[in-house]
Amino acid sequence: MDTKDLKLEDFDYIKEDEVVHISEAIDPKKRCGDRYKTNFEIFDKAMNGGFKDGDLVIISGISGQGKTSFAQTLTYNLCKNAIPCLWFSYEVSVEHLDNKFKKMGIESFYSIYTPKKNTTGKLDWVKHKIKESWVKHATKVVFIDHIDFLTPSDIKTQDNETIALKKIATELKGIAIELGIVIVCMAHLKKLPDGKEPDMQDIGYSAGIYQLSDYVFMIMREKVNTGKGLKRDYEGDIYTNNSIIKIVKNRETGSTKFIKVSYEREKFSQLTNNIEPDN
Numbered sequence: 001m002d003t004k005d006l007k008l009e010d011f012d013y014i015k016e017d018e019v020v021h022i023s024e025a026i027d028p029k030k031r032c033g034d035r036y037k038t039n040f041e042i043f044d045k046a047m048n049g050g051f052k053d054g055d056l057v058i059i060s061g062i063s064g065q066g067k068t069s070f071a072q073t074l075t076y077n078l079c080k081n082a083i084p085c086l087w088f089s090y091e092v093s094v095e096h097l098d099n100k101f102k103k104m105g106i107e108s109f110y111s112i113y114t115p116k117k118n119t120t121g122k123l124d125w126v127k128h129k130i131k132e133s134w135v136k137h138a139t140k141v142v143f144i145d146h147i148d149f150l151t152p153s154d155i156k157t158q159d160n161e162t163i164a165l166k167k168i169a170t171e172l173k174g175i176a177i178e179l180g181i182v183i184v185c186m187a188h189l190k191k192l193p194d195g196k197e198p199d200m201q202d203i204g205y206s207a208g209i210y211q212l213s214d215y216v217f218m219i220m221r222e223k224v225n226t227g228k229g230l231k232r233d234y235e236g237d238i239y240t241n242n243s244i245i246k247i248v249k250n251r252e253t254g255s256t257k258f259i260k261v262s263y264e265r266e267k268f269s270q271l272t273n274n275i276e277p278d279n
Contacts, residue, residue: 036141036182039077040270046247046255047215051141053180056173056212058147060187060203061219066243066263067186068092070219071143073267074184075112076104078141084111086139088126090118090149091186103266113137121149123171130179139181144172146186147209169212200248216249222260242271 035049044050051057059067075085089097094114101112115129133139144150152167176183187209189202198218200210210216224238246258261268
């Protein structure tokens with residue numbers, strides 16, 4: 001049919017997805033613009049008040065540098081602000097997570113939920129569990145540790161890892177928008193050259209991940225400067241108890257900020273408020 005022959009009555013049957021003014025397409029329940037604060041003041045300011053419904057967030061860094069600990073710190077802070085969270089922990093046991101959360105001192109606001117068993121990493125199952133948790137416990141922020149354990153709902157045998165991860169990121173972003181939640185995923189870095197500071201392009205098989213995400217956080221432990229006259233008892237880098245956490249992608253405002261934190265009582269605490277590079 002030629003478009004010039006179309007008439008308005010040809011579309012009278014359309015209701016749910018009819019074309020309307022953009023203001024009419026917004027769900028009234030989502031007009032309030034709720035924000036979920038990280039309780040790291042510099043980050044919340046850079047994000048116009050914190051995470052929002054529909055956000056896909058990636059936390060990355062070198063293995064062992066604190067990705068899961070940062071995610072647990074965010075969970076602690078969200079729960080403290082009365083935001084229930086859901087965890088899919090594929091890398092560490094729920095017993096380990098529970099023990100660590102309790103050491104943080106979370107008992108009086110311990111609103112964290114998880115499937116009894118991670119039956120699969122396939123996203124159709126993950127989505128079903130997210131919906132179940134939202135109905136039963138009103139969870140609004142979902143943590144997945146980590147993205148490499150997931151498989152897209154439409155995985156094909158010929159898909160390589162790059163294609164699969166792009167499908168995963170696309171599906172996660174769609175789930176976040178559809179359900180009005182925030183999804184936070186941990187992601188590993190590929191091997192870096194010595195001395196290179198990691199960026200979002202260094203996330204393993206990463207193009208689809210960082211392109212579709214709203215925020216990418218990078219965490220790096222602070223190294224000890226031993227100096228030429230000092231000896232090391234073993235080979236390799238020596239680290240302090242402090243870390244640097246950076247926003248390396250910020251779709252909301254474009255503002256990339258970093259903070260210095262200290263690891264105490266199983267969580268990160270911000271050390272200063274003056275480490276704020278201007279873009």
